[in-house]
Each structure stands twice: as C-alpha cells, then as structure tokens.
Amino acid sequence: MPKRIDFQTEPARYKHWRVDYDGPVAWLTMDVDEDGGLFEGYQLKLNSYDLGVDIELNDVVQRMRFEHPEVSVVVMQSGKDRVFCAGANIQMLGGAAYSHKVNFCKFTNETRNAFEAAEAESGQKYIAAVKGACAGGGYELALACNYILLTDDSASSVALPEVPLLAVLPGTGGLTRVTDKRRVRRDLADVFCSTEEGVRGKRAQDWGLVDEVVPNSKFDDVVKTRAQEFASAAGARPERGIALTPLQREIGEDAVTYSTVEVTLDHQARMATVLVKGPESDAPADMAAFEAEGADAWMLRCAREFEDAILHLRLNAPELGVLIFTTQGDPERVLAHEALLLDNADHWLAREVISYWKRVLKRVDVTSRSLVTLVEHGSCFAGVLAELLWAADRSYMMEDDFEGDNRPLAQVHFSPANFGPLPMGNDLTRLETRFLGQPHALEAACEAMGEGLDAEGADDLGLVTMILDDIDWEDEIRIFLEERAAFSPDALTGMEANLRFAGPETMETRIFGRLTAWQNWIFNRPNAVGPEGALQRYGSGVRAEYDRERV
C-alpha cells in the first residue's frame, strides 16, 4: 500500500523552511533537507522540492495569514549558497506514478496561486530575493511572488529549462505567468524557455523576467530596503493572529472523521461521501467572541477539515472516481455563523475566513473527480455550503416527504456569500458561471435570498439538476453512480474540466486548463516518460531519443 500523504504540518515539524519574523516583514528561507524527501529513492539536492516541501510551504502561507496578520511583506530567499531553488526534483518526477505527478503539479499550482491571493486578499506581498541559480520550478516560485529581485553575478540567473532539458513544460504556471503576468514578449519568452542556462543580469530585467537587478555587493541592503518600503506602503495591520491548532482527525481505511466532516470511502463502488455537519452551537456573538474561539470557530474549523478531506481524497484515494457531497444540520445556524463574518467584512479575521473558503472551494472546482451533491432532508445547504450545489457536476435534491424520514424537508438557502465573495478561478461566482448569458435567471436567484427554497422552488430557479421524490430517489442516484463508475476516468476528467469553466478565462483558469492539459499530455508521451525519454535519461549522461513526428 502506498504511503499516506498528510497535508497537516506545523512549524515545529518543518524540515525545509524557516521563517524569521521582524515586525511587518517575514523572512522565509528555503533550506531543503536533502534527505527529507517524502518518498525513498531521491535526494532533494540544490533546494529542489517534492510534495513534502510544498506541503510545508502551503502551511507557511496559510499560517502567515491567520497566525501572523501583522506581516505585510514576505521575503522568500534561499538558505543555500549559489542556488535559490532548482525546481521540482527530477528523480522524484522520473520515478513517480503518473497520477502522483499530476496531483503534485495541481497542489503546487494551488500554493503558487495562494502567494498571489495573499496580496490580493490580505495585502501580504511575497517578494523573491534571488541569489544563485533559480531554475524551473524555482523560477516559478519567484514568478508567483509579486516582486523579483535578482542579484547580478555570474552564478545567478533565472531559467525555465524544462523544454530543452527534460522535454516537459514548466508545469507550475511558468509559461502562463511569463506571458500573462509579467507580459514578457512571446518571442522573447520563446528564447527564454528554450535556453537551458537561462537569462541573467540586465537582460533579465529588460525582458521583464525580474523587476530589479542589483549588484551583488548591495543586494542584501536593497532587499531589506525594498521590504521596508513595501511594508511602509502597506499601512496598518492587525496586531496579532490566532493559532491554527492541530485538526481533530481520525483516519481509517474506510473513513476519515473530523469534528465537522465525515468522509466515508467505498472502495468497492469507487466513491467517497463527504458529509459536512452544520454547527451545533450558536454563532459567536461578535468578532471578539469569534477571535476568542479562534480555530475552534465553526466557520474556520469546517473549512480546514473540509480542505484536508479533499486533499486526502485527491492524493491518497485516486481510484475513487466519484465524490458525493452531503450536509446535515440546521441551515439557519449555518447562515448565522456565516452572517457574522459577512457583516464584519472589514474585520481582518472575518475577511481571512471568507477568503479561505474561497480558496477551499476552488480546490473543489479543480478536483478531477466526478462531483455530485445530494440535497437530502435534514441538510444545510445554506450560503457557503450551498456553493457545493454548483461546484458539483450534478446535484440531486429530495422532494416531498420520504417514508420513515423525519428530518426537516430539504431546502436550499441563499445568502450574500453566493453573490460575490466566493468567485471561481474564472472570477465569476458559481451562479454567474451557471447562468452564463442568462441574467434573468441570476436575478431571480438573487431575489430568492432569505427564503428557504424547497425542491420545487430550487428546481424552478435552476439551482439543482434534478429533484426526486421517495419513489425515484434511490434508483436514480444508484443508476447515476453506476453509470459514472462505468465510464472512462480519463474521458470524465477531460469532460468535466471543459464543462466546469464556461465563460471568461483568467490566468488561473489558463494554468489549470490550457497549461495543465498540455502538461498532462506530455506526461503521457514517450518523448518525456518513455525508457528513452528525457525524464528517464536525465542525469544518465545519455541523451534522450525522440520520436520526431509533430502532432
């Protein structure tokens, strides 16, 4: 059985990162432990990384927002001499199962996006202080920062050598960020991406690959100055954060149990049910009370547990093709917990928790499994939880009384959370995406805010795929699940990736759409992964051999 990957960690357990806090500036040092790889069989030399390194980085970014809201500038630097970061570890990639490679890229992409979200949502700016070689995924880390300083010496350069060296793409947003974020001219980008040794000095700045090139002798001073300047420009920050205490979690073969989330794994039927339980107590009276509850507050606790469940299923249960979302609880209470945050959107912690839900729901959107939401009696699809109706590929809702079921009849409840603060990667809300080009349908939904919509009402507004009564419910769901289990997982992945993101595209959807799809394609091609391909041959001294046909 493969090793279980755990997405929970904490600073005391970090092997690869160090954070030094200095008022509004945090110094984030990458100093990867060569022998600290997540799996056997490779060494993480030259600050190269594997999923374990990125799990720690994700934890850093997350804690920075909740535990260190006083920080407005995070300076990313290397703890090694002569190398900033060499990117994803090639031996790891060469040896990894295909599905691990894909999910590794997805998670690292999400972490890079979280850098940018930190500034956009909370004014925490990541800047990269690049000394030494900064190649591949290393430069993609820098690209995810919103300011890049490069020292001007012969050993320091930025590079995306994947195509010439490894016959794969810079798969963590590199190509997209070069053209769409940094606006590097496409022919210069072509030169850059096919130059193994990269670009350094003034040329790197002229082409837009970095923001500033600084003589080596002045580099540390200039980095400090810039960090202070950005911090001064950032204005007042909250003084102290809350602790993200360890999750309550029990992991078994067929179940993962949290305080607000229960995951049931059905390996036989190749599906998992993710039950989210509404709050059992009333909402905190005010934000002071919420802050006092801290990580125990339902809105935050539930987001953390739900996110962990999704990540667990992605990486540790790739054979489960269908995720079923259900909820149980009091919808009014969900709305009350949520309302405290929406009503205090100016409060730093309220903003953080809502932004966090946004990121968690985006993880759902890009999860390559068939997603179905079942709106059962007794459920609490209200506000933020109602988003699961539209994040799913389909949703089914119980209609009228079910024999022997005394739970309150299924309802859907809108809140302002559904109309703005939780956009998808395409920058539209899930309802806007659902009703693309149908403004009337969107207005009608908006007008229904405040009501609890029963099955018929939800169906009339187009909020669910199908409503089913006691007679049909079980059969219809069973047939759907069996059907889904019978289809090709690959075809479903492709179909879902296309149907989920109608409408406008953003840098983010381009990364998960165009770039990821091409990378996945290349990860299947013998030129990259075959026995004579570049990933296998890398470091062997023998050149890769390529099938020359262009397709």
Added chain:
Amino acid sequence: MPKRIDFQTEPARYKHWRVDYDGPVAWLTMDVDEDGGLFEGYQLKLNSYDLGVDIELNDVVQRMRFEHPEVSVVVMQSGKDRVFCAGANIQMLGGAAYSHKVNFCKFTNETRNAFEAAEAESGQKYIAAVKGACAGGGYELALACNYILLTDDSASSVALPEVPLLAVLPGTGGLTRVTDKRRVRRDLADVFCSTEEGVRGKRAQDWGLVDEVVPNSKFDDVVKTRAQEFASAAGARPERGIALTPLQREIGEDAVTYSTVEVTLDHQARMATVLVKGPESDAPADMAAFEAEGADAWMLRCAREFEDAILHLRLNAPELGVLIFTTQGDPERVLAHEALLLDNADHWLAREVISYWKRVLKRVDVTSRSLVTLVEHGSCFAGVLAELLWAADRSYMMEDDFEGDNRPLAQVHFSPANFGPLPMGNDLTRLETRFLGQPHALEAACEAMGEGLDAEGADDLGLVTMILDDIDWEDEIRIFLEERAAFSPDALTGMEANLRFAGPETMETRIFGRLTAWQNWIFNRPNAVGPEGALQRYGSGVRAEYDRERV
C-alpha cells in the same frame, strides 16, 4: 509511403455533398458515399465522415463565399433516411495514426469555425435542419450552425455520446459550444454528454441544445419558412461571385511550387521553407479590375496558395518540425495590392479576400510546428505579410549590407492591415497580443505606419526577436535551427501552444487550447486507444476495460 492528402477539390468531384442553389438560400445536403473514404479499411456508414468528407465541406464553405455571395442562408440537411450525421467515423479513428487524429480534429475544427465566420464576416448564416439521429461530430456540425431545427419524432435526437461510448471527448468544439455558445447549464450539459442516446423533442429545446423543435409533419415547411425569413432579414447581397479556379501547383518530394509560393522540404534537417513571392505586376486599378482578375488577383491567389502549402505541410509532412517563412518581392507593391482592398472595405470581394487572409493566418497560429520568420534582404514583409513576423515563434532580421547581396536592405512595413482586420483567435491583433499590457509599444508601432523600418528601427519597436549582421546571421540561424531540431517535438508543441495565445480567451482559443489539449491527452491514454480501450473495442461486442485511477 503514406497517401498524400490533397486539400484541393471542386464541386464536380464531390463524393459526399450536394449543393442546390435557390436564390439567397443554398441547400447543402450531406450524403456521404460509404465507399468513398480517404483511406482503406472502413466504410463511411450513416453519414459518418473522415478527413475527405471535411475537405469537401471546407471547399463548399469557401466557394459559398466567393462563388455564391448571393447566398445568405445555407441549410444543412441530410440526404439519408433516419440519420442526420453519425459524426467522425470510428473505424477510421481507431485505425488512424495519432498524428492523423490530431490533425484531422484541427482541420474539422477550422471548418466548423468557418461556418460561424461566414455569418460574422459575410452574413452567410448556416442553419441545421436535423432529421434523424444527430450524434457526436454530427451534432457538432449542427452546433457550428447558428440555428438548429430538430424534428420531433422518436428517431430524431441530438447527442454527444463520445464519453460513454468511446471514452474520448466530443473533440470538434462540442463541449465548448454547448456551454459557451448555446449556454446550456453545466449540470444539464453533464447529463447530456453522458447520455448515450442523447436528448430529443421539447427537452432538447428547453435545455438550449436546439433552437426549435418542429412536428415531423410540418418540418420541411418550417425549415423553408425559416430559411426565407433569415434570407429576407439579411438584406441586399452581391449578385454574382467569382470562380475559384484550380491552383497552379507542382508537388514533388522536396518541393511544392505554386505561382506565388515555393515550399522547400528539407527532410534531413526536418524543416521546410515557405517562400512567399510578392506581386510581379501592379495592383488592379479598382475593384472592377480586381473582380475581373478574380482568382488570379495576387491577394487572393497568394492566400489560396499559402493556405494550401500550410495544410500540405501539416498533414503530409508531420516529421518536419520547423517551418521557416521568408518573402521576396517589392514591399510597396504588396502594400498597393493590399491598399486597394483596405480602401474598398465595403466592397464584398475586398471584404472576402481580407477575411480569407484572416482565416489563413489563424491556420498558421494553430499549426503545431516551430515557426520562424526570416526577414532577409529583398523581402516584402509588408501589411498582411508582416503578420508572419508575429505569427512566428521567433523572427530574425538581416541588418546592414551582406557581402555579395545586392538585394534591397530588409525592411518591415506596417499598414492598417496590422491594426485591426486580421485578429487572432483571441480577438486581438498579433501586435496587441505581442504587446499585451504595453500600450505605449503598440502606439509607437502604430505611429511608424507608412515608414519602411530597417533592422534597427524594427528592433527598437520590438517587432523582431533579433537583428543580425552579415557576420552573425548564418551561424545564429543555424544554431537556432539545430537547437530546435534537438528538442522534444511534444514539449515544443505544448510550449508554443501556451506562449502564442497570451491574454484574453475566446470560444475559439478555448477549443484549440483547453479542449484540444485534453483531447490530445485522451488520445494518448490506454483507456481510449489501448488494445482494451474503447476506440479499439467499439463495435466488437466486448466492453472496454479501464484503468480506474483518476488523475
């Protein structure tokens, strides 16, 4: 040696299509000859198609615009009983080489886009009159039409059964057009795309899959009425067109020679040079003279020959990884020929020829080869031909005198053609894409209109990747070409597809980007193409077997 695929045809040679002209309405009947497949080994049953069928269709659409400008409505219908079109032929797909599948999809996508372009650019509206089964690529044909009528009987339905039946995607824009063009709700689209038998009658209309459902008994009458209504709404049309006479062309092993284009194939070095020759005589005096020249007019002849050369290289020379674009001729004369059309943009034929160049240049943009443009002395990169500088992945320009070269020094000439009428698939001009987020650079280019820019001037404006003098030219180009030839063709395809289309996305770029990339991925996966995969097992009575892991 594989059979050479010829993209030239004419109505007298059609095997699969019939067009009946009735004033402003053309009746386009699909009646595929079962035994008329392009290759051996399959029968084109039930109006299924292969590339040969689509080459004829492309010819129909093209001639409709040039030879039949009086037509404002094209009604697509089936010549078979009980079936509209069964889509791409599965036996053909199952047996085809991977690169043929990919290029087949690309060409059919371009033809579908040409339906939509015909209405957008010339007011020729395609409507689909669907009687009988309309499945897969058949429904994608209908989706490319701008109005779909479906007869209401038990045998008639629309369907995208690719995922459940074949484990591949509807690869000719189906998924994208369902959500983005027809605005079908994504969960209903999910149901639709996983329902083998499709959707018929009122439900098809309710979901937005068709525009109108008509009782069988009234179908033919309603179709005629709609056609007349659309034709009446279209207003006045030109009375007669010009003949697209056969191309002058000689095809050899190492060269393809046209009157204005010379292709040299270097199989050893895996590259081809496409030389476009500027006009040898003066521009026609006015549009009457242009019309009299017809298909011999340089602007039209060159577009046709250049397009044929690109298609020939795509399908018949997949092992040539680099296309080198060069020109020779008098740039002022190119501008004069072009100016006649730009100055008479209201004239139907001027509009047709410019729109045609737009489509031809888009074919270049999505050609999966490394594209390089060499601006040599004596060249005529002016106006429409200058677009090749920015369609290419890189461009190199000669600087100053070259020993023994008496040709006029290389220059680049802008014209209004570079600032609007020839947008890429992302709806930006190539210069806008090149200078994304740099409005000053775009303005500076615009201000240079009318001047002939020498190497230094072109370099200052960022119009070429590199300028090289006599000393460096040969070596630099040689090194670049050798380097490109050494890289993995797959990695280059992925890299180029990402770098070429910065900025906004449109339905078209989504089809060629996201959708195509996922389809190419699936075309590599054993679940679709392996010995136990769905494409191989289709029709065998044995179910496909799938690897269940989701990636």
